[in-house]
Amino acid sequence: MKAKITLKKIAKGFDVSISTVSKALKDSHEISEEVKERIQAFAKYYHYKPNSLALNLRNQKTKTIGVIIPQIVHHFFSKVISGIEHIANEKGYNVMICLSNESYEKEVLNMDMLASGVVDGIIVSVAKQTEEKGDYTHFKELINNGIPLVLFDRKIDEIQCNKVLVDDFGGGYIAAQHLIDIGCKKIAILTTPNHVTVGNIRLEGYIKALTDNNMLVDESLIVKVIEDHDIADQIKEIFRKSNCPDGIFAVNEIYAATAVKIAKNKGLNVPNDIAIMGFTDGLISQFSSPQLTTVAQHGFTMGEKSMEILLEELNQQDTDYQYQTNIISTDIVIRESTKKTN
Amino acid sequence: MKAKITLKKIAKGFDVSISTVSKALKDSHEISEEVKERIQAFAKYYHYKPNSLALNLRNQKTKTIGVIIPQIVHHFFSKVISGIEHIANEKGYNVMICLSNESYEKEVLNMDMLASGVVDGIIVSVAKQTEEKGDYTHFKELINNGIPLVLFDRKIDEIQCNKVLVDDFGGGYIAAQHLIDIGCKKIAILTTPNHVTVGNIRLEGYIKALTDNNMLVDESLIVKVIEDHDIADQIKEIFRKSNCPDGIFAVNEIYAATAVKIAKNKGLNVPNDIAIMGFTDGLISQFSSPQLTTVAQHGFTMGEKSMEILLEELNQQDTDYQYQTNIISTDIVIRESTKKTN
DNA sequence: CTGTTAGCGCATTCAA
DNA sequence: TTGAATGCGCTAACAG
Numbered sequence: 001m002k003a004k005i006t007l008k009k010i011a012k013g014f015d016v017s018i019s020t021v022s023k024a025l026k027d028s029h030e031i032s033e034e035v036k037e038r039i040q041a042f043a044k045y046y047h048y049k050p051n052s053l054a055l056n057l058r059n060q061k062t063k064t065i066g067v068i069i070p071q072i073v074h075h076f077f078s079k080v081i082s083g084i085e086h087i088a089n090e091k092g093y094n095v096m097i098c099l100s101n102e103s104y105e106k107e108v109l110n111m112d113m114l115a116s117g118v119v120d121g122i123i124v125s126v127a128k129q130t131e132e133k134g135d136y137t138h139f140k141e142l143i144n145n146g147i148p149l150v151l152f153d154r155k156i157d158e159i160q161c162n163k164v165l166v167d168d169f170g171g172g173y174i175a176a177q178h179l180i181d182i183g184c185k186k187i188a189i190l191t192t193p194n195h196v197t198v199g200n201i202r203l204e205g206y207i208k209a210l211t212d213n214n215m216l217v218d219e220s221l222i223v224k225v226i227e228d229h230d231i232a233d234q235i236k237e238i239f240r241k242s243n244c245p246d247g248i249f250a251v252n253e254i255y256a257a258t259a260v261k262i263a264k265n266k267g268l269n270v271p272n273d274i275a276i277m278g279f280t281d282g283l284i285s286q287f288s289s290p291q292l293t294t295v296a297q298h299g300f301t302m303g304e305k306s307m308e309i310l311l312e313e314l315n316q317q318d319t320d321y322q323y324q325t326n327i328i329s330t331d332i333v334i335r336e337s338t339k340k341t342n
Numbered sequence: 343m344k345a346k347i348t349l350k351k352i353a354k355g356f357d358v359s360i361s362t363v364s365k366a367l368k369d370s371h372e373i374s375e376e377v378k379e380r381i382q383a384f385a386k387y388y389h390y391k392p393n394s395l396a397l398n399l400r401n402q403k404t405k406t407i408g409v410i411i412p413q414i415v416h417h418f419f420s421k422v423i424s425g426i427e428h429i430a431n432e433k434g435y436n437v438m439i440c441l442s443n444e445s446y447e448k449e450v451l452n453m454d455m456l457a458s459g460v461v462d463g464i465i466v467s468v469a470k471q472t473e474e475k476g477d478y479t480h481f482k483e484l485i486n487n488g489i490p491l492v493l494f495d496r497k498i499d500e501i502q503c504n505k506v507l508v509d510d511f512g513g514g515y516i517a518a519q520h521l522i523d524i525g526c527k528k529i530a531i532l533t534t535p536n537h538v539t540v541g542n543i544r545l546e547g548y549i550k551a552l553t554d555n556n557m558l559v560d561e562s563l564i565v566k567v568i569e570d571h572d573i574a575d576q577i578k579e580i581f582r583k584s585n586c587p588d589g590i591f592a593v594n595e596i597y598a599a600t601a602v603k604i605a606k607n608k609g610l611n612v613p614n615d616i617a618i619m620g621f622t623d624g625l626i627s628q629f630s631s632p633q634l635t636t637v638a639q640h641g642f643t644m645g646e647k648s649m650e651i652l653l654e655e656l657n658q659q660d661t662d663y664q665y666q667t668n669i670i671s672t673d674i675v676i677r678e679s680t681k682k683t684n
Numbered sequence: 685c686t687g688t689t690a691g692c693g694c695a696t697t698c699a700a
Numbered sequence: 701t702t703g704a705a706t707g708c709g710c711t712a713a714c715a716g
Contacts, residue, residue, distance in 0.1 A: 004459075004487060006709060017687045022711065032685060047483060051459040053404070054709035057395045057692050064438075064460075072423050078415040085414075085441050089448075094455060096406075097439040099427050106431075113436060117346075117393040117693090118406075141389060145346065257629045264631075283624075287599045289606075289631035348693060359703045364695060374701060396693035399708050459709090 005046045014039060064094040065310060066114035068124040070102045075253075075282035076299045077125070080152065083303020084123060091311060093120075100127040108138045115141075121148035121310045126156055132195045134158075148313040152306045155197045162313060163325040164306045168198050171295040171330035172205020175249045175277060178293070178332055180213050182340055184247030184275055188221040188238050190255040199224075202251045202279065221245055225255060235259050239266055247338075248276045253284040256292055260337065275338040290336035302328050347388045356381060406436040407652060408456035410466040412444045417595075417624035418641045419467070422494065425645020426465060433653060435462075442469040450480045457483075463490035463652045468498055474537045476500075490655040494648045497539045504655060505667040506648045510540050513637040513672035514547020517591045517619060520635070520674055522555050524682055526589030526617055530563040530580050532597040541566075544593045544621065563587055567597060577601050581608055589680075590618045595626040598634055602679065617680040632678035644670050 007025075011018045016035070024031045024039040025048070042048075056062045067084060069077045081097065088095050096119060098110035107127045114122055122142065130136070131154065139159045142149055152164040179187050189206050192199030203222065210217050220243055225234050235258055238245060250256035256278030260270055268274050270290055278285055281296035305326055313321065349367075353360045358377070366373045366381040367390070384390075398404045409426060411419045423439065430437050438461060440452035449469045456464055464484065472478070473496065481501045484491055494506040521529050531548050534541030545564070552559050562585055567576050577600055580587060592598035598620030602612055610616050612632055620627055623638035647668055655663065 007711095008709075018709090019688080019711075020686055023686085026711095030685060035685085047487075049454070049458045051399075051709050052455075053395060053399045053459045054692090055711085057393075057399050057694095057708090058710055058712095060692070062395070072414075072427075073417065073420040075415065078420055081414050081439075082441070094460070095439065097423075097437065099424070112391070113394075116391045117395045118436070145389075261629075261631075283626050284629045287603075287626045288629045289603075349695095350693075360693090361695080361704080362702055365702090368695090372701065377701085392695095393693050396708090397695085399692090399710095400694055400696095402708070 004051070005043075005048050006051070010039065010043060010046075010048065013042065061120050062094075062118060063092060064096055064119045065307070066096045066098065066110075066119035066122045068098045068100055068107060068110050068114070068122065070100050070125055070127050072097070072099055075284075076153075076280050076297065079299030080125075080303035080306070083300040083305075084307045085303070086300075087304050087307035087311070093307075093311075100130075102128040104129040104133050104135070111138050111142060115145060115147055119147075121150070121314050123150045123152060123306050123310055125153040126151065128196055131156070131197060148310055150306045150310045150313075152302055153198065155201070160323060162309045162323050164302055164309065165325065165327050166198065166297045166302065167327050167329045168201035169205040169208075171279060171297065172202035172249075172251075173209045174205075174330065174332050175202075175279070175295050176206040176209035177213075178334070178338065179247040179249060179275055179277065180209065180215070182247075182271075182275060182338055184245075185215075186218070186221065186243075186245040187215075187247040187249060188223065188245035190223050190225055190235060190238070190248060190250040190259060192251060193224050193226060199251045206249060218243075231255065232258055232262065236262055239263070239268075244274070246274055248274065250276070250278045253278045253280050253282050253292070253294070256294070256337075257284050257288045260288060260290070260292070271336065271338050271340050275340065277338050281333055285333075285335070293335045293338040294333050296331045296333050298328055298330070346393070347385075347390050348393065352381065352385060352388075352390065355384065403462050404436075404460060405434060406438055406461045407649070408438045408440065408452075408461035408464045410440045410442055410449060410452050410456070410464065412442050412467055412469050414439070414441055417626075418495075418622050418639065421641030422467075422645035422648070425642040425647075426649045427645070428642075429646050429649035429653070435649075435653075442472075444470040446471040446475050446477070453480050453484060457487060457489055461489075463492070463656050465492045465494060465648050465652055467495040468493065470538055473498070473539060490652055492648045492652045492655075494644055495540065497543070502665060504651045504665050506644055506651065507667065507669050508540065508639045508644065509669050509671045510543035511547040511550075513621060513639065514544035514591070514593075515551045516547075516672070516674050517544075517621070517637050518548040518551035519555075520676070520680065521589040521591060521617055521619065522551065522557070524589075524613075524617060524680055526587075527557075528560070528563065528585075528587040529557075529589040529591060530565065530587040532565050532567055532577060532580070532590060532592040532601060534593060535566050535568060541593045548591060560585075573597065574600055574604065578604055581605070581610075586616075588616055590616065592618070592620045595620045595622050595624050595634070595636070598636070598679075599626050599630045602630060602632070602634070613678065613680050613682050617682065619680050623675055627675075627677070635677045635680040636675050638673045638675050640670055640672070 007018050007021045011021045024036045100107040136158050149161045191203045248259050259276050263270050277293040279295045281294050285292035285294045349360050349363045353363045366378045442449040478500050491503045533545045590601050601618050605612050619635040621637045623636050627634035627636045
């Protein structure tokens with residue numbers, strides 16, 4: 001293990017000063033051609049690389065941005081990361097990824113760590129537990145410290161900063177509207193508990209679509225799935241004989257795929273007896289059988305947009321910089337699970 | 343935007359020296375109780391946090407490890423990251439994730455960047471393009487520079503370092519054996535081109551299982567899928583009337599799920615007419631219909647193990663440290679797609 | 685053309 | 701009990 005090569009060592013080798021070496025390596029016109037050549041050749045031979053830490057300390061910036069996401073084993077979030085990485089790389093930035101595992105505590109820990117000088121800016125999707133708790137002081141502190149912050153996916157009105165959101169309302173709306181369009185009369189929704197903002201907003205879109213179409217909103221068709229309990233058990237409730245719907249809109253892939261499985265077990269034909277659709281255009285939707293109609297939320301685009309906005313904030317000098325909220329619109333991808341054939 | 347609070351500023355505020363403040367904040371016995379209390383209270387009030395960059399520069403370590411993976415939108419890799427993150431967090435390390443997108447060039451770029459002082463060690467899964475090219479000088483340089491390296495998943499004999507590998511041979515073997523056990527006589531394999539090591543080794547396991555069972559290895563049943571071309575088209579070939587197999591082992595989920603889809607389109611019953619199984623226990627396997635039998639490769643465990651070994655190397659002083667290769671064994675998860683009912 | 689100095693933020697050794 | 705000095709690796713203003 002050779003110790004790393006530094007300016008100092010090169011300087012000693014050539015018996016010149018450190019700054020001479022530094023300048024020579026930057027091809028400064030202040031240095032004689034001959035010295036430059038020798039030093040450059042030497043540096044190249046030994047694979048000299050300036051130490052990033054020293055540079056960062058000196059420049060007071062790291063060319064690194066931090067990302068805190070609730071989960072990584074999740075199609076949507078990994079898409080977002082891809083998008084962030086894509087733009088970051090283009091602009092010479094590195095990405096540091098932290099997982100909160102939906103935990104408030106881990107989110108705070110990660111943020112503290114990132115804020116201690118290791119990154120120039122932070123992109124985060126708020127953990128469910130934080131949403132539930134409603135304590136956003138760590139975000140406010142971050143902003144107070146002048147570290148640019150972009151929030152994505154989950155909507156937090158309490159925090160003033162740049163945001164990139166999915167059009168969850170519109171997504172919920174077009175989903176329900178699609179089911180109505182294909183003739184469903186009793187449309188159930190599988191959503192999340194109230195504190196999960198995205199599920200909640202999709203639910204609102206669903207409700208709006210129903211009322212716009214003069215349909216009654218039946219509370220018994222609104223299932224708020226609690227993740228701690230068995231998901232399938234909760235979804236089965238909706239298939240009770242007396243109240244079985246002819247259309248289901250699930251706010252994510254898993255619920256949708258689970259509903260399909262249950263329906264098939266009950267001998268129902270999807271989509272003819274019951275049409276089922278989800279949210280998030282992931283692999284499950286593509287490979288389940290029948291393939292699932294779904295609302296695509298364009299995670300990659302969201303990642304790109306988040307990074308772009310962060311860079312904008314990073315590079316602005318303006319004293320009266322205005323935060324923006326960017327809504328990424330959704331698209332419906334129609335597949336077999338809602339293509340009735342009768 | 344307040345400027346960040348530093349030791350220097352605190353020192354000025356109290357009209358003491360920087361080192362006094364530094365010591366006071368570490369509760370040094372050298373400092374009087376009274377001064378300590380005042381300074382600590384002040385620091386707490388202003389949320390003083392030591393600047394990581396400065397600390398890193400001073401300590402010559404960053405408590406950060408870098409990870410380079412080929413893709414992130416991939417169940418296996420995100421599982422591995424979770425595992426790495428899990429252990430890293432436990433030990434107070436941060437994780438910096440870079441994507442190579444299977445590109446040699448991006449891999450080299452990422453590695454250069456990580457090696458310039460930003461991380462203490464690196465975990466990587468080699469990009470396909472690098473495997474193809476066979477140029478591993480960037481890895482050798484890294485090792486020469488004394489930066490601990492752990493390779494996972496993809497096996498590269500040319501590089502001397504710690505490794506964590508999937509038991510791909512064993513996985514291929516038990517997969518083929520399972521198909522034999524349930525009575526398949528003509529077993530096809532959907533694998534990758536030769537340069538992709540993991541696919542290749544799984545193929546070897548498959549061949550060994552066949553020969554161990556005195557079955558002939560039929561070259562026409564070995565399909566090496568090229569990702570540039572349409573996957574489904576290539577897989578369809580195997581269903582030609584004259585040579586249609588009664589069992590298929592695919593080296594990943596996508597190929598398996600695609601094969602199932604094609605089989606069903608052809609009116610074949612899975613598993614009764616043809617049993618199909620995959621590799622990697624991801625969401626597709628669980629949610630496709632019929633649910634897929636698969637070889638689980640325990641990505642989370644691999645991540646944990648990789649991080650543990652890296653930490654070991656990081657903390658060792660030994661001059662004659664021995665590299666180790668850790669094989670993570672696979673398990674077969676039997677589901678509907680190979681449960682014959684006739 | 686080359687070298688000296690100072691400073692980024694911090695910890696630590698040694699001196700007062 | 702406190703402070704001054706040094707160094708981590710690098711750059712840049714300023715001297716020579």
